[in-house]
Amino acid sequence: LTTDHQYPRRAFTSTCDTSAATALAARAVTELWSDYPHLWPETIRALFVSSARWTDQMRSHLPANPAKGDYAILFKRYGYGVPDLDRARRSASNALTLIVQDTIKPYRKAGRSSAQHVHNEMKVFKLPWPVEELRKLGAAPVRLRVALSTFIEPNPSEPARGSKFGYASHNLRFKLNRPNEGEAAFLARISKAAQKPIGPIVEEDDNWIFGRNRRDVGSLHIDELECAASDLARRNLLAVHPVTGWWKTKLVADPQNLVARFALIVEIDAGETEADLYAEVQSKIELLNMIQNVV
Numbered sequence: 001l002t003t004d005h006q007y008p009r010r011a012f013t014s015t016c017d018t019s020a021a022t023a024l025a026a027r028a029v030t031e032l033w034s035d036y037p038h039l040w041p042e043t044i045r046a047l048f049v050s051s052a053r054w055t056d057q058m059r060s061h062l063p064a065n066p067a068k069g070d071y072a073i074l075f076k077r078y079g080y081g082v083p084d085l086d087r088a089r090r091s092a093s094n095a096l097t098l099i100v101q102d103t104i105k106p107y108r109k110a111g112r113s114s115a116q117h118v119h120n121e122m123k124v125f126k127l128p129w130p131v132e133e134l135r136k137l138g139a140a141p142v143r144l145r146v147a148l149s150t151f152i153e154p155n156p157s158e159p160a161r162g163s164k165f166g167y168a169s170h171n172l173r174f175k176l177n178r179p180n181e182g183e184a185a186f187l188a189r190i191s192k193a194a195q196k197p198i199g200p201i202v203e204e205d206d207n208w209i210f211g212r213n214r215r216d217v218g219s220l221h222i223d224e225l226e227c228a229a230s231d232l233a234r235r236n237l238l239a240v241h242p243v244t245g246w247w248k249t250k251l252v253a254d255p256q257n258l259v260a261r262f263a264l265i266v267e268i269d270a271g272e273t274e275a276d277l278y279a280e281v282q283s284k285i286e287l288l289n290m291i292q293n294v295v
Contacts, residue, residue, distance in 0.1 A: 028085050035089055040101055043263035046149035047099075050222055050265050051088035052080035068211045075214060080222060096278045100125060100264035106170045106242035107255035117248045117255045122190060122241035124183075127266060129236040130280035137229035140273050144232060145224040147265040148174045148240060152219050155246045170245035170260050173216055177237035190239045229275075232268070240264060 004013040025048075033044050058078045062070055087095075108120040134142070153169035165171060177186040207225045208215070215223045227235075240262060247255050268277055 046147040050147035054081040095269040128284035134233035145267040150262040165244040
């Protein structure tokens, strides 16, 4: 319900679709940012969008055993679903949210004559997983949801429009280590993937809902996987790495001076299973803070 433009002849009228949704989303984002004014815009965007879930009615369009392509169709129809401001605001005992705000220098000059600059760095995070609690849950299913948010600078060149790697100043991706994959093997796999972002994309075999084809589009990447809690306990390495962007081209003189901000949101949800995931993570973070203060 909203005011009518023909007031006072007609006081009220109704509004719907994107017009109403835009106003509601703006209000919710404003409330979220007022609760956490120290967070970056990249973080607020990721928290709000990642809080969305498909309703049962939306999920009724999925087949009994949905594949990644089925989720892609659902995404085209409903996006990520209905946002939940309460979920975006707070963690719970059986569902926790970790927030990372960081910067990255995606590219640097090549050491030899080259048509492009080269990748400069990646960020690898050892997440303070609630390992003991996850091990207690054993084979019980848990959901992991990851959101990576960054703001790009569009390429002012006209031919760059419509180019996945030519329009954005930088492109970032996230990767999670697999069960029993050590840090050295994980970093080797990520380095190889970062060098060849263009070409045939092989779907990952670790139960991500969307997978790379749907996830690695735009500057806000969200995906979710469901696995056994005991498996997730062994998957605590999360990497953020760059792939090609127009900052990597020779049009940029000193790419090593260009810094990109990003926000990483990691959520673990045990659903209806009773688990105190939050307490264990909180104690680990408090210990890390104590160590940093001593150093």
